[in-house]
Amino acid sequence: MTFASLGLIEPLLRALETLGYQTPTPVQAQAIPAVLAGRDLMAAAQTGTGKTAGFGLPLLQRLTQEGAVVAPNSVRALILVPTRELAEQVHANIAEYAEHLPLRTYAVYGGVSINPQMMKLRKGVDLLVATPGRLLDLFRQNAVKFSQLQTLVLDEADRMLDLGFSEELRDIYKALPKKRQTLLFSATFSEAIRAMAGQTLDNPLSIEVSPRNVAASTVKQWIVTVDKKRKPELFIHLLKQQHWKQVLVFAKTRKGVDELVDRLQGLGINADGIHGDKPQATRQRALDRFKASEVQILVATDVAARGLDIEELPTVVNFDLPIVAEDYVHRIGRTGRAGLSGEAISLVCADEVQLLAAIEALTRQTLRRIQEPDFEPDHRVPETSASGEVVKKPKKPKKPKASSGKRNLGKWVDSGDSEPAPAAKPVRKVPVFNTGPRKRKP
Template identity: 55%
Template sequence: MQFTDLALAEPIVKAIAEQGYTSPTPIQAQGIPAVLSGRDLLAAAQTGTGKTAGFTLPILQKLLDAPKGVKPNQARVLVLTPTRELAAQVQDNVATYSKYTKIRSEVVFGGVKINPQMQRLRRGVDILVATPGRLLDLHNQNAIHFDQLDTLILDEADRMLDMGFINDIRKIMRLLPKKRQNLMFSATFSDKIRALAKTIVENPVEVSVTPKNTTAKKVRQSIIAVDKKQKINLLIDLLAKEKWHQVLVFSRTKHGANKIAKQLSDADIPAAAIHGNKSQGARTRALADFKSNDIQVLVATDIAARGIDIDQLPHVINFDLPNVAENYVHRIGRTARAGSDGDALSFVSIDEIDLLADIQNFIGEPIERLDYPGFAPSKPLPELKLNLKPKKIKKPKKPKQASTDSKAAPKQKKKPANKSASAKKAKTTANSKPKRQNRKPSDQKKSPIKRPSQSPN
């Protein structure tokens, strides 16, 4: 299938071709016709699979098919995103694909002055990309209204729930026209996402192009066991020897991200940190410098990670393992995007062994272990077994007592029935620990870069 087969107008196809794309990804091939049909959409796709274009392209087409003037302080399409970086990224996509049209778009988010945003909304916009908090602020100041809204898009809905935006989303829902098209995009279809979807989408088309909890196939995952105090020295040594030119490093905390960036800079490795406490200007500059290769290493926390979208990002390093196993999948999804390959390397100290176990259980497979010369941990990491969830064992039923209406067994009423041998056996089974399946990670020693060639799956 080609983009020309998807009933997209020539100006849109031209803009797509300029970006070097000719064939839609699976999420685009399935999602674009559904959006153009006017149906609500509930779509799950792994990060890096083209979700943004999956809703941007058909929305642009619908605006071209039904052009109408937008009143001041109004918007026809609203795109909600969880983070500033992701909002800016979506707006970049909208601007790129609408460059040969007269469709107007704006992006609003916190961390910057609100007055310039209010002024840009006075003319009205076709597409408004926003973070929930800033959108509500603008509405409270009468800078934006939704009388003309045709379409609502929730991007990264799972992340919005993780970040605690559910109350803001509910407030926004109450402000919108009841008659509208709704599109929800998420990395997974968790129970929470489905519960939220029931309050937003109506009789949706469901599209899912990724199995639950899986990682991108082209990401080469590995871990290096190392003492916690030696992690920064390992990172510096690795960057110096391998001469990686663009590396995204994840820290668990904001303080940790700042500390790592400073230690790298002190070692003459150009680095910058990006997290929630940084001003929007600083975050924007750091990301721009990273994309242009002016800095070699960008150190980020999970809250800033969703908006980092670089097609050819080759390396991701988990300096700290995340507290939430699902975030591991999102982190390593920053590499191996747009069909390219990528490396995801995690530094694991002994105090993170439980987090590693959670991650491996979540993705359903062990992660390859590598030895790095000179940084062997003082206490080796124990081998881990995959803890597949055991089947629930039914508790034995209590022996039935004689009916009080029966005259034939009055003695059974006074004396409780003895537990049978089978009941005792069942109780023993219920109290015993379930067996775990054991899948050993590879014992073969390899360097972080030189790996044996593997045949494609």
């Protein structure tokens, strides 16, 4: 099968040839004809399988063939994504696909000034990539209008709900035309997303090109158990022992990112970090330096779990396990992309055992455990299983206390012979004396 056989027009095929795209991935092969036909679509495909091209290529073709002139401050197609990083990545891909097309594309997101975005939207945009919060800000200031909107794409919709965008999504739905094409693309679909799809999609075609919530088979996964306080020491040990050249590390909190980066830099290791408190320009600079191999270690919160597209990234380390199990799939999906192999290592302490169990239940596998010599945890990490259960070892029976040969059995004393215990002495009654005043005899 070729991209030409899917019905794509020549300018798109020329762009794909330049990018080195030769054969459609499974999700592209199924999604492109459906989107071209105007169908609503609900597609589940694990990260790194070409989802963006799956909706981006046919969407650009439809916009081109319909040839409508976009009005000022209007958009004809809208792609919603959960994070700034993903917005930039998706728009960069769209811009590459549209290189030979007469279309205007743009991306808007928070964390940067809104004024340049308002100026850019004045002439109208054929395809807009946006995060929900910034899109609503622009809409409320009349900087963007939806009267010409034909297609809505929700990319990583489950992540948008995880990040608390449900109210923003409801407000956006109210502003959009009821008659439209709606596409849902994500690596995972929670029950909440499936319920939302039932309310917002019209007779959608469902595509699942991989088992639900399963990590890519190209990623080798294992965990190392360790006490929480020794995680930084263990990471540095593994970094040197395994000779890691380029590592993306995920930490749970912004403070955790900064502390690990400071410790690595203090040892002369070239490291940088990105999280929500850092300005967008700073985050982008750190990411660009990491992609260019100028930075060896990039430490990030889950703000970077989706939207980082790093070619040939060999290693991902979960310094902390994610709170939401689905984020594990997206984190490790940063490696092992486009058919290449990768490895994902998780440092797990005792108080993360429930998070580990949830991940194993989601991915339907029990992750291989390793105990690194000299880092065996004092606080044991209980065994887990792919069913999501935490296997508790039975308590060891208490050893009997050493005795002198006599066991107290209630009223009896066993001395090892059959003689009965001596009879108890009778209790002597003590007379009660009257201590009141004595009466005189007359």
